[in-house]
Amino acid sequence: MxxxxxxxxxxxxxxxxxxxxxxxxxxxxxxxxxxxxxxxxxxxxxxxxGLIELHTDNLEKYFTPRPEVDWPPFSAMSAHDAQLIGSGITTVLDAVALGDYREGGRRQENLDHLIDTVIESHKRGVNRAEHFLHLRCEVPHETTVGMFERYANLPEVHLVSLMDHAPGQRQFVNVQKYRDYYQGKYKFSDEQMLAFEKEQVARSQQWSAANRAEITRQCRERNIPMASHDDATIEHVQESKDLGMVIAEFPTTIEAAKTSHEMGLKVMMGAPNVVRGGSHSGNVAAHELASLGVLDILSSDYYPGSLLDALFQLADDERNDLDLPQATKLATINPAQALQLNDxxxxxxxxxxxxxxxxxxxxxxxxxxxxxxxxxxx
CATH class of the missing domain: 2.30.40.10 (Urease, subunit C, domain 1)
Incomplete structure (x- = not known):
């Protein structure tokens, strides 16, 4: 045609x-x-x-559209897929979280359903976008390595990221932002919130370093591309580089983003950060990184329609030097090259x-x- x-x-x-x-x-x-x-x-x-999406948990919203409501898997997948295609996304890595940071979390219960549905819907040829898997490994948890090993050999796994959401560091250096986020999400009382914080800090201290080392070792053996998550300092970035990361997801400071870019890690930020004008966690704004020339990839994260909007918004933003072809690379050729999807x-x-x-x-x-x-x- x-x-x-x-x-x-x-x-x-x-x-x-x-x-x-x-x-x-x-x-x-x-x-x-x-x-x-x-x-x-x-x-x-x-x-x-066609846009290439490396990090979205949008599918979870369709599997559990309301608290305590489970939706039929293939109906959920169909609706998710339609929303992505309608947003111009033709290749997507559906992100699934391994190592639940809240006992009894719905994510954990739905994990096998999510993964099986992504794989089986592809085999049936019913998806309009091409779907792969992104394993998001919450390293401060005793189950994370075992869960990773359960899924790591699936051919659909195209990216593994490692994250630690414990308060006081990385994404949540500002502890009040951490409390606002989780109390809003889980409806914790102040007493429950303090107990949750204490538990997360203890788990991070016990499990994070060992889990990070083991998962990255196995990814290198399997040649699975890896992404860091929420790096905040030069030390974080150097560790990520030494462990073999190729993408720096959502660095929280200009210092970390610039260092990542200089060391050859593709700096990825959220398209909602661009559309909204800043981070909901109070961290660095994506447009600041664009103006410094250290923004390499955009992800729609939690809102698929934000990806195309962000490309045009960046191209129209006088605070940076991006024209539309350069902005478009952030959601097309740059993520493709990071994952060696050279076609x-x-x-x-x-x-x-x-x-x-x-x-x-x-x-x-x-x-x-x-x-x-x-x-x-x-």
Whole structure:
């Protein structure tokens, strides 16, 4: 098929013209408009590579849409998949948490259902986006290594991240922010909150270092890409580099982000951070890192629609030097390269025909069409 009358967002420029798709890949591109009557008219929209999402727990919301409510797995997966495709995301790593930091947590109960559903829905060919797995390892827990070993050999695992959410460090250097977040999430009383804090600090001191070392050792053996999480200091970053991390997820300080970037780790921040203008945890704002030239990857995190919005917002932000092709790389070729998914992430001959068409209407950018491997899926 041919898509014509579009602004193609290429790796380093925008070209008005047409693109031809064949057998699931991009066959050719032209800077002229097609005159063939069967060509699809993109109506002057933006044709961009399909977005690549490395870290979202959005699927959990569909498995447990309300507290104590479990939803049928394939219905949940279908709704999640539709939301991602409708946001222009054609490749996604569904993040699942290993090592529950709250006894009896719904995450733990749903874990096998989540993983099995991601894998089986792919086998059935019913997903519109391509789904892989991201194992989020909560290192301050006695069960984390065993749980990691249970799933680490699945071929769908494309990324492992290691995190420690204990109060007083990394994401929650500000303990009051920690209390606000968890009391709001779990409805703890002040007394319950203090007991929870004490427990998390003790678990971190007992388990984090040993679990971090063992999981990273096994990832290196299996050649699974790894990401740090919430690094805050140069020491954190140096440790991450020494352990073999390739991505720095959500560094909490400018110092950590700059050091990560300099050491070759791809710095990933949340697209909601861009859209909202800052971090909900009170940490560094993504637009600050963009202005310093040390922002490499964006993730929609908890809100899929934020990813495309953030790309256009960064491209329009006079505080940085990003144009639209440069901003687009943050959610396309950069995450693809970090995971060695070298067949996608850019509009170029021979690459996968994973594409989105967007139009700017009434001060907002809308996804109007999506193709995965040349097949229209939205």
């Amino acid at each position: 041919i898509i014509t009358n579009v602004h193609m967002v290429l790796e380093d420029e925008i070209v008005k013209g047409s693109v031809e798709l064949e057998n699931g890949v991009i066959k050719s591109m032209s800077d002229t408009l097609s005159q063939l009557p069967q060509a699809y008219d993109g109506e002057n929209g933006w044709l961009m590579p 996608r992430g850019v509009i170029a001959e021979g690459k996968r025909a994973d594409l989105l068409l967007a139009h700017h209407l009434h001060d907002h950018t809308y996804v109007t069409r999506v193709w995965r491997q040349g097949k229209q899926v939205f």
